[in-house]
Amino acid sequence: MGAAPNDDPYAWMEEIEGAKALEWARAENARSLPKLQDDPRYPGLYEDALKIATATDRIPGVYFAGDGQLYDFWQDREHVRGIWRTTSLETYRTGTPGWRTVLDIDALAKSEKANWVWHGASCLPPEDRLCLVALSDGGKDADIVREFDVSTGKFVEGGFRLPEGKHRYSWVDRDNLVVATEWEKGQVTTSGYPYVLKLVKRGQALSAATEVFRGEAKDGGYGVSPIVLRDPDGKVQAILAHRPLDTFNAEHYLVTDAGPKKLDLPTKASVQGYVAGRLLVTLEQDWAARGFKEGDLLDFDIAAVKADPARLAGRLVLRPTDTQAIEQVATTRNRLVVALYDNVKGQILSFAPKGDGWTSTKLDLPKDSSISIGSATEQDDRMIVYATSYLTPSQQFLADASSAQTAVLKTAPARFDASKHMVEQHWATSKDGTKVPYFVVRPKDLKLDGTAPTLLYAYGGFLVSQTPAYASTVGKLWLEKGGVYVVANIRGGGEFGPRWHNAGLKLNRMRVYDDFFAVSEDLIRRKITSPRRLGIMGGSNGGLLMGVALTQRPELYNAVVIQVPLFDMIGYTHIGAGASWVGEYGDPAVPAERAVIESYSPYQNLKPGQKYPRVFLETSTKDDRVHPAHARKAGARLKEYGYDYLYYENIDGGHAAAANLNERAMRQALEYTYLHQQLMD
Numbered sequence: 001m002g003a004a005p006n007d008d009p010y011a012w013m014e015e016i017e018g019a020k021a022l023e024w025a026r027a028e029n030a031r032s033l034p035k036l037q038d039d040p041r042y043p044g045l046y047e048d049a050l051k052i053a054t055a056t057d058r059i060p061g062v063y064f065a066g067d068g069q070l071y072d073f074w075q076d077r078e079h080v081r082g083i084w085r086t087t088s089l090e091t092y093r094t095g096t097p098g099w100r101t102v103l104d105i106d107a108l109a110k111s112e113k114a115n116w117v118w119h120g121a122s123c124l125p126p127e128d129r130l131c132l133v134a135l136s137d138g139g140k141d142a143d144i145v146r147e148f149d150v151s152t153g154k155f156v157e158g159g160f161r162l163p164e165g166k167h168r169y170s171w172v173d174r175d176n177l178v179v180a181t182e183w184e185k186g187q188v189t190t191s192g193y194p195y196v197l198k199l200v201k202r203g204q205a206l207s208a209a210t211e212v213f214r215g216e217a218k219d220g221g222y223g224v225s226p227i228v229l230r231d232p233d234g235k236v237q238a239i240l241a242h243r244p245l246d247t248f249n250a251e252h253y254l255v256t257d258a259g260p261k262k263l264d265l266p267t268k269a270s271v272q273g274y275v276a277g278r279l280l281v282t283l284e285q286d287w288a289a290r291g292f293k294e295g296d297l298l299d300f301d302i303a304a305v306k307a308d309p310a311r312l313a314g315r316l317v318l319r320p321t322d323t324q325a326i327e328q329v330a331t332t333r334n335r336l337v338v339a340l341y342d343n344v345k346g347q348i349l350s351f352a353p354k355g356d357g358w359t360s361t362k363l364d365l366p367k368d369s370s371i372s373i374g375s376a377t378e379q380d381d382r383m384i385v386y387a388t389s390y391l392t393p394s395q396q397f398l399a400d401a402s403s404a405q406t407a408v409l410k411t412a413p414a415r416f417d418a419s420k421h422m423v424e425q426h427w428a429t430s431k432d433g434t435k436v437p438y439f440v441v442r443p444k445d446l447k448l449d450g451t452a453p454t455l456l457y458a459y460g461g462f463l464v465s466q467t468p469a470y471a472s473t474v475g476k477l478w479l480e481k482g483g484v485y486v487v488a489n490i491r492g493g494g495e496f497g498p499r500w501h502n503a504g505l506k507l508n509r510m511r512v513y514d515d516f517f518a519v520s521e522d523l524i525r526r527k528i529t530s531p532r533r534l535g536i537m538g539g540s541n542g543g544l545l546m547g548v549a550l551t552q553r554p555e556l557y558n559a560v561v562i563q564v565p566l567f568d569m570i571g572y573t574h575i576g577a578g579a580s581w582v583g584e585y586g587d588p589a590v591p592a593e594r595a596v597i598e599s600y601s602p603y604q605n606l607k608p609g610q611k612y613p614r615v616f617l618e619t620s621t622k623d624d625r626v627h628p629a630h631a632r633k634a635g636a637r638l639k640e641y642g643y644d645y646l647y648y649e650n651i652d653g654g655h656a657a658a659a660n661l662n663e664r665a666m667r668q669a670l671e672y673t674y675l676h677q678q679l680m681d
């Protein structure tokens with residue numbers, strides 16, 4: 001990986017908590033925030049955003065654990081950090097659940113004088129009584145992990161504990177964990193993730209753990225991680241080690257007493273689970289030698305996998321068509337369940353083993369919606385399923401994968417008046433002729449005269465799909481105020497499976513940006529909006545997209561919200577966790593890849609004397625994934641060239657740029673105040 005360019009005058013901003021960098025960020029906040037917070041619209045937007053974020057009548061994100069109990073993690077005005085709580089399905093269905101608090105993070109943070117952010121709990125099935133609770137200091141990706149007993153509501157005295165780090169772990173049984181972590185100082189990959197997997201016994205010092213697998217320091221991706229495959233009753237069938245080579249290529253190994261044995265799988269393959277004696281795998285590339293295609297869902301007999309990992313014989317379970325993509329795979333006690341999208345609209349199929357194959361049934365769920373599996377239990381075949389679309393409040397269903405029956409558990413209240421709006425799907429033609437879909441949420445009586453203030457959102461990377469979701473905050477802060485909202489399903493995402501993602505990797509990255517420009521131009525051509533009224537927003541990889549749009553096609557936009565962005569793509573591999581994304585963008589140290597990166601890297605392509613709109617840059621000091629240096633350097637360069645811009649750095653908050661609900665509402669209010677100023681005034 002390339003080192004920092006030594007001619008970068010702003011390299012000092014790469015020290016996250018550096019005194020000079022923080023002083024610069026605080027001065028920028030002091031300059032920018034009043035320009036937004038003194039706007040008479042800001043207090044109302046903040047109040048509306050906070051009301052939505054902390055609403056007590058929103059749908060709890062419940063999941064099954066233990067013997068049919070439901071758990072969820074809940075935040076509101078009284079619990080801004082949140083509470084982990086539980087109830088029974090029976091009382092949940094009555095509409096007045098008898099919640100019992102398992103762990104109160106606000107109380108814990110206060111008693112331990114720590115800025116704890118909840119990062120979830122991993123519990124030992126099937127009882128789910130003993131759990132590994134992950135807590136982050138201020139929202140960083142790095143966690144402290146502590147063993148917790150749900151039945152006593154206390155951390156286990158002398159129990160399992162991992163110091164702060166980017167750990168990967170799983171339970172084997174009540175007395176054994178399999179863990180990847182930074183066992184010795186500096187024992188991490190170039191992108192800062194662990195690559196050595198060890199077995200940790202209860203009561204044993206971490207230094208005495210037994211190594212079971214080792215990757216290499218040069219590995220990319222997010223570090224070695226364990227996958228424990230077990231029967232519904234808890235019996236372990238196999239332990240796998242997942243070894244990422246880069247962002248998307250990985251090797252899988254069977255952990256055995258005689259050492260690790262490599263599985264005969266393509267490097268672009270994802271282990272999705274285990275059910276009915278079958279290992280489930282999706283392919284992100286063609287497996288020509290076996291006659292399988294990218295996007296296929298396969299299964300393998302687990303006994304055969306263990307007997308001869310080097311020679312695998314898979315069966316085809318499902319091959320999506322050109323318009324389809326497998327978005328999720330889940331397992332219940334007896335069923336394999338798939339969330340399948342067709343032209344970015346969702347459905348759920350339940351598969352039952354039959355003879356030497358599977359039969360499938362489609363569940364009865366709303367059409368033209370995003371459908372997702374929230375939780376599946378292996379106690380039986382029940383699932384929690386969600387349906388959502390831009391204008392229809394989300395619904396939560398109890399579904400049975402065996403009977404295909406579904407019943408509504410909860411419907412969220414409307415957060416804005418959607419009666420005057422409609423949704424349509426259009427297709428733009430990209431530079432290379434590819435048709436790219438996008439959704440437009442607009443007033444039914446919209447005049448097509450190019451005057452509508454329009455916000456265009458996109459991501460375009462990492463196989464992440466932008467499927468329809470209820471636009472609660474956008475609806476209240478933008479649609480109700482007369483705005484139009486657009487979401488583009490550009491390449492780089494997973495809307496049409498791995499082929500849609502693979503089409504925009506590395507040397508082909510410009511296709512992603514061409515798709516975005518094609519959608520922007522199509523909106524203008526249809527007279528939905530005009531450059532004066534068109535604004536764009538994106539975060540992380542989408543923040544990079546915003547930077548490319550700013551530097552390459554500034555004439556198309558009058559507002560650009562750049563959230564927690566990647567920006568310096570020539571230097572990105574040495575900043576934060578950047579080296580883990582080489583599989584997506586390519587490596588600046590490789591000449592052919594560098595040439596493409598140089599052509600679009602926003603930091604290197606910012607120039608003086610251009611007609612850039614006033615942009616709004618946002619980041620977080622505690623973001624140990626993308627790193628605030630990207631946004632800082634973008635702001636410093638814009639300042640050097642004399643441009644007007646706004647900058648906000650949340651001093652806590654991690655990669656979400658908000659550590660709690662109040663901070664999230666503030667960020668949203670700032671964004672929409674800016675969009676009102678740029679596009680509605």
